[in-house]
Amino acid sequence: MSNHAVDLGDDQLNDRIAAGVAAVERLLHDETNRGASFVSDKAQHLSEAGGKRFRPIMALLASEYGQTPGSESVVKAGTVVEMVHVATLYHDDVMDEADRRRGVESANSRWNNSVAILAGDALLAHASRLMSQLDTHTVEHFAETFEELVTGQMRETIGAGEANPIEHYMAVIKEKTAVLIASAGYLGAYHSGATKEQATALRTIGGAIGMVFQIVDDIIDIFSDSQESGKTPGTDLREGVFTLPVLYALEEDSEAGEGLRGLLTGPLGADADVERALELLRASNGRERALADVQRYLDIVSAECSALPDIPATHALLSLASYTAARVG
Template sequence: MTNGTTPSPRNGFTLDLGDEALTKRVADGMVDVEALLRERLNYGEDFITEKVNHLAFAGGKRFRPVMALLCSEFGPNPGNENVVKGAVLTEMVHLATLYHDDVMDEADRRRGVESANARWNNSVAILAGDILLAQTSRLMSEIDTETVAYFANTFQTLVTGQMRETEGARGADEVEHYLKVVEEKTGVLIACAAHLGARHAGADERVVACCERMGAAVGVVFQIVDDIIDIFSDPDESGKTPGTDLREGVFTLPVLYALEEDTEAGQELRGLLTGPLTEDADVERALTLLRQTRGRERALETVREYLAAAERELDALPAGPANDALRALTQLTVHRVG
């Protein structure tokens, strides 16, 4: 997958899925997604729509809608109206979780702009997320009751993951706890996008199940890679400030693996990482020590395990341009770490 000549509707981004006809169908689908998203986000009073639009068009990859559109290619009716609605509802729920997460994390910035809680207050941010969930419910009701029931399970899993993260490992293995949280918080919504895309395009149950499992694995890959980038990226290339998670006291997979090491770096890290790091010097020291461990390499090994799981599902799906594009998209996610 490379940048090509077919424009997507957002920010001048160009998308090439390796097949001209597929690229055009997905690009056209994304135009429909963006139009419906704007329509639903601008429903209601002005003082509400101002808030719910705040993050929606401030960046973001639209990864979930693209996943839905690509998986719809495995059915006889790709990119139809219900596929587009499914794509939009996954993006709207994702946006809602960002508003709520920023309140819980007391975040100041999101997608390069002020977070809603920083610009207004926590109550406004929570209510903006709630409005998005209300609009999502309306969209689901326009599709069918099976979608409503499916998404109820998805949302329960997502909230369970958030609660699990909030409660902490409680004596359980920290790495297993982290992976379970990621599967529930990130993997489940990408799995949902894949499921809805395939099902509403008319794919058979076996294909829908393969798409869902593939999406779940890709979601975990996506999150672990983001966590690796937070620690080890060059800020000039990634646009991110290394160690943001450390400042918040969030210990992600590469950090957890580093803390397990019976080395001098591992020992010093265990003494240093007892909570959020508030001093720049401590963050820099932690980053230096992390680079002396195998935390990054072991996290990438875990990424490759989930990548292999995604590829097994792709092997079971029909061959063709959409399958090739999903493989390339998955590999591109991994290549972000260099």
């Protein structure tokens, strides 16, 4: 999805969502442009770098089920979710010691870790102020969401330990990635006056799309052609991060599995080792098993959508899910 128009299969829906995203952009800019300039400059660094605005789009789509789609409250809720998403990017960059993010220098390489953490904190302050203009239910929902985000980040940082590595991985992406897209679905529906059942369904749909999004990203990291994806295959392997297809391959009783268990004992430094690992992964059934999980989440989206009214937004959610999955190629 580009930064600009998203084709959701219905011209009027496209117009409403585009207008909603533009309103989110304005509010995001105005709300982060407060206080001392040395704070606002840094808080705006990543939020102005763009991004797909996937979460606000999810909130706006979910608001189509209530009486007030795209209302001021919905725009505020979508902006809150995006602010928190960007705040977690600042904090993630510090933990990952990343030097690029969204095509610009990451905040921590441009300044330093302390400033990056404080910029993330400033965004959380702005998000809290916006939530205070909504209602206490939103604040409560958000506290639960944020606790889950922190749990996921900490779970990832500490590592699987004695836990099953695949269950550990699934818990991390549910808590770190899916929960915020689920939150966008829920808050968009809630603030448009959708029914409680619909808000719950949209929360589930958002979470399932979030799981698809992350698993697909992880598959692309290993199996895609760098010309097509713009990513260097095996980035996660170089960093010693073992994602779902790798974890499946590692537990396989095969030559590929055995070779990988010998090779993947930590980060891979040499290009030849990365190449060898990618070869072994292609020979394993890691990709198929990860794709089976993607299909399981797509089935959840289909089942939840079939219980929603037959409106353009429902078709848009289905195509958003299949579009996300289709990036695997």
